[in-house]
Amino acid sequence: MTRHFARISAFAAVLAIGLSAPALAEVSTVRIAKQFGISYLPLTVMEEEKLFEKHAKEEGLDIKVEWLRFTGGSGMNEALLSGNLDLAAGGVGPMLTIWGKTQKNIKVKGVAALNAMPLFLVTVNPAVSSLKDFTSGDKIALPTVKTSIQAITLQMAAEKEFGPGQQNKLDPLTVSMGHPDAQLAMMGGRSEITAHFGSSPFQELELKDRRAKKVLDSYDVLGGPHTFNLVWASTKFVDENPKVMKAFVAALEDSVQRIKSDPAAAAALWIKAENSKMAVADAEQIIRAPENDWTTTPKKMMSYLDYMNRAGYVAGKAKDWRDLFFNLIPNASGS
Incomplete structure (x- = not known):
């Protein structure tokens, strides 16, 4: 009986300590x-x-x-x-x-x-005016192939342009590259990068160059602001x-x-x-x-x-x- 009472008392003491202790602090x-x-x-x-x-x-x-x-x-x-x-x-x-x-x-x-x-797909290839004009000789730089918002938007645009089941048609042309490097690569003219699906301010800076032109606007693809x-x-x-x-x-x-x-x-x-x-x-x-x-x-x-x-x-x-x-x-x- 005494041992049982001791166990209950010990449990009650632990419980009381737990209830009175302050909550764990949030991250510092x-x-x-x-x-x-x-x-x-x-x-x-x-x-x-x-x-x-x-x-x-x-x-x-x-x-x-x-x-x-x-x-x-x-x-x-x-x-x-x-x-x-x-x-x-x-x-x-x-x-x-x-x-x-x-x-x-x-x-x-x-x-x-x-x-x-909005996100702009910009190119310096004079032969490209629409998605249909891209060829195997072009490379499109974007943050991450397949999963970046630019990559997803490009697929959605390709599906509209080429038809159902053709959303991945331009994927072989895409290259993962950070925006600063992509801008330098495309505007430098010495790399395989001929297009950049970027963001502000890179797209606006690129379009200041007479060689560059906008091929695609993400607002058009999504039907409005996104x-x-x-x-x-x-x-x-x-x-x-x-x-x-x-x-x-x-x-x-x-x-x-x-x-x-x-x-x-x-x-x-x-x-x-x-x-x-x-x-x-x-x-x-x-x-x-x-x-x-x-x-x-x-x-x-x-x-x-x-x-x-x-x-x-x-x-x-x-x-x-x-x-x-x-x-x-x-x-x-x-x-």
């Missing part, structure tokens, strides 16, 4: 990855103005933010899966790919969009760090509002942060362009997912864009 260091281009401006403003740290302090957290740089989404996804990255930022293609692959384990989902921006870049994370990280995530989304919204309210300041900040040789006026023009929407609201995510389902890239189905995202932007009217 957050690792965020982004890629190249002015499309990551909301994150650049967040980094330079230390908005994440500011909003974290408002949540009672003192965090350190590590900013990492990748040239494509596949590398970020590998880092996320291996536990070496907390928040990834990239195109729709890589996000939907990892979303589809992880729904039975770490369940990666979107956090928020960064923008809606999300270009967004942020994603694992369910484990989001669930274990609610205050961190609340601070991140608040910082992102803060950044977006700063960009909209003062495009000139945002342009100057980006030029300095990226050590870019681009004129501040040109950067401001891109930021102000009516087709470029700085927003956390996802657009046409389902259009991309529907194609990736049909193409066999993503097995997971979603009924609504909200199935692809955490409930961190509840008032957004996405698609």
Whole structure:
């Protein structure tokens, strides 16, 4: 009887300690990855103005933010899966790919969009005016073959141009290459790269050269504005760090509002942060362009997912864009 009572007392003591102990602290260091281009401006403003740290302090957290740089989404996804990255930022293609692959384990989902921006397929080959003009002598540079948003959009365009079942017709011409290197390769004229499916500001800079011309606009392919870049994370990280995530989304919204309210300041900040040789006026023009929407609201995510389902890239189905995202932007009217 005494031994039994002792066991109960010991258990009660352990339980009491467990109930009175403080909850596990949220992470003190957050690792965020982004890629190249002015499309990551909301994150650049967040980094330079230390908005994440500011909003974290408002949540009672003192965090350190590590900013990492990748040239494509596949590398970020590998880092996320291996536990070496907390928040990834990239195109729709890589996000939907990892979303589809992880729904039975770490369940990666979107956090928020960064923008809606058109992507241009630019060429310096005078013989090319449409997708039908590309030949085996051309090479199209894009961030990552098969999975980048540029690669997926090119397939969707090929399907429209050449007919059902022909979505991969131009795939043999594509080459994985970061935007800065792709721009240099195509405009240098000494490589096999004759076209670049890029993003801002690379596409605008390329089109300033009289040799370059736009072959394709992603808005035409999708039938209107679509999300270009967004942020994603694992369910484990989001669930274990609610205050961190609340601070991140608040910082992102803060950044977006700063960009909209003062495009000139945002342009100057980006030029300095990226050590870019681009004129501040040109950067401001891109930021102000009516087709470029700085927003956390996802657009046409389902259009991309529907194609990736049909193409066999993503097995997971979603009924609504909200199935692809955490409930961190509840008032957004996405698609």
